[in-house]
Amino acid sequence: MKKIAISIYAAITVALMIWGFYQAIYVAPDEKTMHEVQRIFYYHVPSAMVAFLFFAISLAGSIGYLAFRHSSDVKAQISDAWALAGAEVGVVFCTVVLITGPIWGRRAWGIWWAWDARLTTTLVLWLIYVSYLLLRRFAAGPQVQTLAAVLNIFGALDVPIVYMSNRWWVGQHPRPVFGGDPDSGIKDPAMLHAFGWNVLAWLAWGLLILILRYVVERQHQKIAAQEAQNALDA
Amino acid sequence: MNQIAILNHQFVVAAYVITWVIQLGYLAWLGLRWRAQKRYAARQDHGPR
Numbered sequence: 001m002k003k004i005a006i007s008i009y010a011a012i013t014v015a016l017m018i019w020g021f022y023q024a025i026y027v028a029p030d031e032k033t034m035h036e037v038q039r040i041f042y043y044h045v046p047s048a049m050v051a052f053l054f055f056a057i058s059l060a061g062s063i064g065y066l067a068f069r070h071s072s073d074v075k076a077q078i079s080d081a082w083a084l085a086g087a088e089v090g091v092v093f094c095t096v097v098l099i100t101g102p103i104w105g106r107r108a109w110g111i112w113w114a115w116d117a118r119l120t121t122t123l124v125l126w127l128i129y130v131s132y133l134l135l136r137r138f139a140a141g142p143q144v145q146t147l148a149a150v151l152n153i154f155g156a157l158d159v160p161i162v163y164m165s166n167r168w169w170v171g172q173h174p175r176p177v178f179g180g181d182p183d184s185g186i187k188d189p190a191m192l193h194a195f196g197w198n199v200l201a202w203l204a205w206g207l208l209i210l211i212l213r214y215v216v217e218r219q220h221q222k223i224a225a226q227e228a229q230n231a232l233d234a
Numbered sequence: 235m236n237q238i239a240i241l242n243h244q245f246v247v248a249a250y251v252i253t254w255v256i257q258l259g260y261l262a263w264l265g266l267r268w269r270a271q272k273r274y275a276a277r278q279d280h281g282p283r
Contacts, residue, residue, distance in 0.1 A: 021250075035238075037242040037245050043249060092257065096252075096257070099253075100252065103248055106245065209257075209260065212265075213264060216264060216267055216268045219271045219272070219275065223274060223275055226275075226278060
């Protein structure tokens with residue numbers, strides 16, 4: 001039953017990805033000033049939105065771990081698995097944002113990178129979460145999960161700064177697509193339509209790999225617990 | 235198609251291809267890790283007695 005549900009969800013996700021791609025490339029009209037290169041927007045912005053969501057899930061997982069670590073080991077481990085899964089999949093999406101952004105910028109602005117507030121805070125966010133993953137991968141000892149959870153909470157503080165950066169400071173990066181000035185953002189309904197489908201598609205895809213990452217981490221935790229038990233029994 | 239349009243098209247293709255290489259590469263890595271862990275767990279269950 002579980003396998004069938006996952007297969008149906010995966011099939012819907014693939015269909016959404018194909019539909020989103022079709023909308024972005026063939027249906028959405030060319031933007032007036034940037035022309036075709038503006039179509040990078042349909043992958044760049046949804047990836048950023050999904051990355052923010054997953055960093056929020058990771059934050060919730062870390063808070064859960066700190067809250068349950070003395071009272072319930074199972075709940076603490078589940079929370080920790082969500083924290084790790086959210087951070088890792090969030091980094092994947094953030095990497096996409098940091099690569100597609102400069103590709104777009106090279107054509108739109110004539111430069112690959114600018115030390116603009118939005119770009120710089122996004123790079124810092126990526127570095128913080130990469131350091132979180134490196135800590136999880138290479139550090140050992142009973143305090144690693146606690147230290148990682150604290151780092152995650154501090155790292156998550158950068159998410160609202162990234163979000164607000166192009167509202168607080170004027171820079172190279174365009175003004176907000178949503179919730180900005182009346183003049184900013186996309187106005188064409190066909191563009192909004194294509195954008196909405198791509199947000200939905202990337203969210204479905206992201207949730208699929210987030211759940212897979214969570215399952216892998218829970219499996220890893222169970223193997224580690226079993227090995228520890230075997231060592232004690234030996 | 236003029237030179238600018240060709241370049242724009244190439245940049246869009248590059249962005250879309252890189253996005254999918256990252257996403258599918260990560261999915262493949264996850265799948266391999268999941269399979270390796272599953273095999274390891276199965277070996278532990280039927281390990282030497």
